[in-house]
Amino acid sequence: MTRTTSGAALPKSYRPADFEGEIYERWLAADVFAPDGGGSTADPDATPFVIIQPPPNITGALHLGHALTSALEDLMIRHARMEGRPTLWLPGLDHASIAAQYVLDRRLAGEGETRESLGRERYLERMWAFINATREVMLGQQRRIGASLDWSRLRFTMGDQTARAVRESFSRLYREGLAYRTEALVNWCPGCRTSVSDLEVIPTAETGTLWVVRYHVVDPATGAPSPTETVAVATTRPETILGDTAVAVHPDDERYRALVGATVRIPFVEREVPVLADDAVDPAFGTGAVKITPAHDHTDYETGRRHGLPMVTVLDDEARVSGTGTPYDGLDRYEARARIVADLEARGDLVESRPHDMLIGRCQRSNDVVEPRLKTQWFIRTGPLAEAALTATRSGRTRIVPRRFEKVWESWMTSIHDWNVSRQLWWGHRIPAWYCPDGHATVSPEEAGPAACEACGRPVAELTQDPDIFDTWYSSGLWPFATLGWPDDTPDLRRYYPGSVMETGYDIIFFWVARMMMLGIHFMGDVPFETVYLHGLVKDPFGARMSKTKGNVVDPLEAISTSGADSLRFALINGTSPGNDQKFRDEKLHEARNFANKLWNAARFVAGARPSTIPEAAARQSPDPARLGPTERWIASRTAATVRAVDRALAEFGFGEVTRILYDAIWSEYCDWGLELAKVRLADETLEPEVREATWWTLVEALDTYLRLLHPVMPFVTEALWATIPHREDDPDLLIVARWPQPAGRDPGLELEVGAIVELVRGIRNARAEARVEPAARLPVDVAVPARLAATFGALAPAVERLARARPLRTHPTAATLHDRAGSDGLAVIAGDLEAVVAVAPSGERTARPDSARLEKELAEAERFLAAARSRLADEAFTSKAPRAVVEGARTREVELAATVARLRDRLGRA
RNA sequence: GGGCGAUUGGCUCAGUCGGUUAGAGCGCGCGGUUCACAUCCGCGAGGUCGCUGGUUCGAAUCCAGCAUCGCCCACCA
Numbered sequence: 010m011t012r013t014t015s016g017a018a019l020p021k022s023y024r025p026a027d028f029e030g031e032i033y034e035r036w037l038a039a040d041v042f043a044p045d046g047g048g049s050t051a052d053p054d055a056t057p058f059v060i061i062q063p064p065p066n067i068t069g070a071l072h073l074g075h076a077l078t079s080a081l082e083d084l085m086i087r088h089a090r091m092e093g094r095p096t097l098w099l100p101g102l103d104h105a106s107i108a109a110q111y112v113l114d115r116r117l118a119g120e121g122e123t124r125e126s127l128g129r130e131r132y133l134e135r136m137w138a139f140i141n142a143t144r145e146v147m148l149g150q151q152r153r154i155g156a157s158l159d160w161s162r163l164r165f166t167m168g169d170q171t172a173r174a175v176r177e178s179f180s181r182l183y184r185e186g187l188a189y190r191t192e193a194l195v196n197w198c199p200g201c202r203t204s205v206s207d208l209e210v211i212p213t214a215e216t217g218t219l220w221v222v223r224y225h226v227v228d229p230a231t232g233a234p235s236p237t238e239t240v241a242v243a244t245t246r247p248e249t250i251l252g253d254t255a256v257a258v259h260p261d262d263e264r265y266r267a268l269v270g271a272t273v274r275i276p277f278v279e280r281e282v283p284v285l286a287d288d289a290v291d292p293a294f295g296t297g298a299v300k301i302t303p304a305h306d307h308t309d310y311e312t313g314r315r316h317g318l319p320m321v322t323v324l325d326d327e328a329r330v331s332g333t334g335t336p337y338d339g340l341d342r343y344e345a346r347a348r349i350v351a352d353l354e355a356r357g358d359l360v361e362s363r364p365h366d367m368l369i370g371r372c373q374r375s376n377d378v379v380e381p382r383l384k385t386q387w388f389i390r391t392g393p394l395a396e397a398a399l400t401a402t403r404s405g406r407t408r409i410v411p412r413r414f415e416k417v418w419e420s421w422m423t424s425i426h427d428w429n430v431s432r433q434l435w436w437g438h439r440i441p442a443w444y445c446p447d448g449h450a451t452v453s454p455e456e457a458g459p460a461a462c463e464a465c466g467r468p469v470a471e472l473t474q475d476p477d478i479f480d481t482w483y484s485s486g487l488w489p490f491a492t493l494g495w496p497d498d499t500p501d502l503r504r505y506y507p508g509s510v511m512e513t514g515y516d517i518i519f520f521w522v523a524r525m526m527m528l529g530i531h532f533m534g535d536v537p538f539e540t541v542y543l544h545g546l547v548k549d550p551f552g553a554r555m556s557k558t559k560g561n562v563v564d565p566l567e568a569i570s571t572s573g574a575d576s577l578r579f580a581l582i583n584g585t586s587p588g589n590d591q592k593f594r595d596e597k598l599h600e601a602r603n604f605a606n607k608l609w610n611a612a613r614f615v616a617g618a619r620p621s622t623i624p625e626a627a628a629r630q631s632p633d634p635a636r637l638g639p640t641e642r643w644i645a646s647r648t649a650a651t652v653r654a655v656d657r658a659l660a661e662f663g664f665g666e667v668t669r670i671l672y673d674a675i676w677s678e679y680c681d682w683g684l685e686l687a688k689v690r691l692a693d694e695t696l697e698p699e700v701r702e703a704t705w706w707t708l709v710e711a712l713d714t715y716l717r718l719l720h721p722v723m724p725f726v727t728e729a730l731w732a733t734i735p736h737r738e739d740d741p742d743l744l745i746v747a748r749w750p751q752p753a754g755r756d757p758g759l760e761l762e763v764g765a766i767v768e769l770v771r772g773i774r775n776a777r778a779e780a781r782v783e784p785a786a787r788l789p790v791d792v793a794v795p796a797r798l799a800a801t802f803g804a805l806a807p808a809v810e811r812l813a814r815a816r817p818l819r820t821h822p823t824a825a826t827l828h829d830r831a832g833s834d835g836l837a838v839i840a841g842d843l844e845a846v847v848a849v850a851p852s853g854e855r856t857a858r859p860d861s862a863r864l865e866k867e868l869a870e871a872e873r874f875l876a877a878a879r880s881r882l883a884d885e886a887f888t889s890k891a892p893r894a895v896v897e898g899a900r901t902r903e904v905e906l907a908a909t910v911a912r913l914r915d916r917l918g919r920a
Numbered sequence: 921g922g923g924c925g926a927u928u929g930g931c932u933c934a935g936u937c938g939g940u941u942a943g944a945g946c947g948c949g950c951g952g953u954u955c956a957c958a959u960c961c962g963c964g965a966g967g968u969c970g971c972u973g974g975u976u977c978g979a980a981u982c983c984a985g986c987a988u989c990g991c992c993c994a995c996c997a
Contacts, residue, residue: 614956
């Protein structure tokens, strides 16, 4: 097989839209995404690297958060792939019960239909039609951003495989006593007409009303309510009065001590209920006496259970008053509330009403006010599961990045409640529980249900399946192993479980990460992933959450079409750190696009700079070590430094650091100095052709390395550019499966020497600019070059001539000979121990120096630093206690500064 | 009420296992048709690193307290 450059000239302009799609197709055709794909170059014996991604909801379009997730996960997977590890990143979609039904219901409403009018079967048909239309959109968006997902393993959480896993896992939990069915107070959303988990209830700060209501104490003698003896209670929901079954006070509350044990009459329902003492009552709030509605309030429910109170349900599924035997039956909760308040006032039992700031629980999906209700539902006992999950994080088996979230994790996991998994919806996995007319429940992993009732043996035909479905997060929690074939013992499951990194936003740590951990450990006997990497949220430029209603969303596809997927990826990753939110602005996108453009042009330059002695389709060569000058060695050394820095950042999940390092290295080092210095070498006809060839191969080598390093962040442009440079013998055809660079040796001494010369060039440019020299003018420059820099300076002199526009450039052994020869008319430049004079006026009148202001400033600064260095060195505490290297550094620094100060004073004519 | 995070030049952000002179992009000022790039090049201005105190030879970095903003958790009706 031939390994050659394509030789095709790059288009002049960087236009990502012209090649990104085509490159993705090439990756697909080469079959390089799957760990066992035909184009994989992975070492089959290496430890696989597996990314667990949150499958996006099938209903929505991708937003920037998805784009960030894809960018980060793709970065990790590409890096691991280039390291030669088999990599698995399994794509999928989540069926999102509530979200999907919410969307479809609204659509149906537009057609004058409802869930009920269609019926379960036709409704689900509509749902499948709906999601089949959206799924391609969702998957297409991930392709656009360049995600190298293994499409051969695509999974949907409503697929048959997941359905089996759901039934099997739940049956096991039931048999193990970890799943149980009971009547309990659940969060009921009247809009969605389903229960929701605690996590899906959003506490919302609102100003409501606090009503103080008087209940009449029943006279034990007459059995009638006393007209005068009353107890006042405070409530924000007067309609729940109808469900009151007690009044509670704090046991230590002197005001009410005598009342404990008494009976009060609840208005309207005329129910007689006890006054009892309970620690949960806060004597300082309201009147210090609280009405207890066990069937409609979480706190009251607990109180009710402690005291064995009756639980009276007074609201139906749509939050209408029901079954109270009062005229309020059938009224909506808020209408009933208004009537009840009015009627209380009429009776003279309304003591007061005042505005009250409080937290109201609203449904995450529909925003309706959630109503606690008693329902018979399935729960999962989380205690033992959470304990195992905590053991995993405490032992370090699974670690969380950044670490501060471990604390959040701990506190949540240690105070976790049992998980209500029943949802009164249709779109989702049906709970595999069957009930017989005698009330026995049988849970079966079989789709058709059990053969007969476990308890009484009634045949399945007489059993009825639970109408409810599972909370979406139940199947999501099975994701890391259900997608690999569980409950079957498959090769994939053995090879790719547990996963390496689970990457997601910190906002779903409890929804998803916690559930995967609990279920994964339970069913697989090991954690589902070794590392949890949490990214921050993408906010708008003002720091607000992006939302459709605010109209501040940035569409990733639009960003891609204007700036390219590479730019969007770079923009999202650059300048971010784990777990921290970021504000996204167009400027970030522009910066990223400019960087891609820079890289594009650098590669174009390299391609065009090939010496004519190298054939166009030449095989890749390493530069001949014998022909390398300081320029070439500097480029190689700095490139090696970048490889090490990037490796270090990647090892610490510092992805924002990776982009910063590469941006600086490619732009400020490789382009600004590497290419500029190399240009001079390549154009130098006095050099042997072999030397110029070595220069060019050095540029190719460095460019190759930078393209590899940048590929995980900007896969498209790097792949496109890599195709234009000669490849090594052992390189594959595509960069995506090429090898990650090995760190090469550095040459710190040479880096310092070249660095000094770079500083001199900067100094000369600065002096010229300050003195308003015509930018294009070439001026004679005399430089004093100390012996230790002589060789390097000699080699770089032609470059200094060009970059500092110095002509002629003359060197002198000492500052004394320099000034002797150059006189004192010119602009003085002091850069470390290099000193130069730029001749501005060949025959000038001896007036004030044109550069005295600049030199004075430099002197003042140098003196300030020198004084600081000296005072530090004069401090015995410093010299005795600081590490030797730090003290030595300060000494060196002092010597250098002293020399600089002396030179500057000399130039300024001071002693 | 508990917890977490942020606070660095006009803006957006890096930088903390303490150590030379705190960085970048954008913006700003001056100047540029240098044959890769005006999506560019060169030069420059601009920061007592939120406040107070402590630890230390040395603090943007560690500790304590405070302030402002944001987020998470929590059964004050």
